[in-house]
Amino acid sequence: MIVVATINMVVALLVLILERTQMIGILKALGSNNWSVRKIFLYNAFHLILRGLFWGNAIGISLLLIQEYFGIIQLNPENYYVSQAPVEINLGYILLLNLLTITVCLLVLLIPSYMITKISPVKAIRFE
Numbered sequence: 498m499i500v501v502a503t504i505n506m507v508v509a510l511l512v513l514i515l516e517r518t519q520m521i522g523i524l525k526a527l528g529s530n531n532w533s534v535r536k537i538f539l540y541n542a543f544h545l546i547l548r549g550l551f552w553g554n555a556i557g558i559s560l561l562l563i564q565e566y567f568g569i570i571q572l573n574p575e576n577y578y579v580s581q582a583p584v585e586i587n588l589g590y591i592l593l594l595n596l597l598t599i600t601v602c603l604l605v606l607l608i609p610s611y612m613i614t615k616i617s618p619v620k621a622i623r624f625e
Contacts, residue, residue, distance in 0.1 A: 503605045510542050510609050521613055522621025531614040542606050549593050561586050
């Protein structure tokens, strides 16, 4: 799941960079260094990651709570020795998984953000 999420984030960041090529050129022409321009895109990606984690956690924890209190998923007790699928909600694991997801995604996003350093201000401003 983390591999799929990072690939999606890399593609999203590349699309953002390509859509904002003229803006990158203008910022560089005004004297902004490469790292400050890269940070703009990394902050934007961080915002998207947080939004996705919020909604994913909200839906996932809601489904877990529904299973815990209502037992929607029933099992055959002869095969599984329990009548419904057991659920354990451990907030420590959830927080650790979220922090690891954010860390891995941002580390992987440093690679496509390096593409910003290759953009020439003159070519980017003329880019259509």
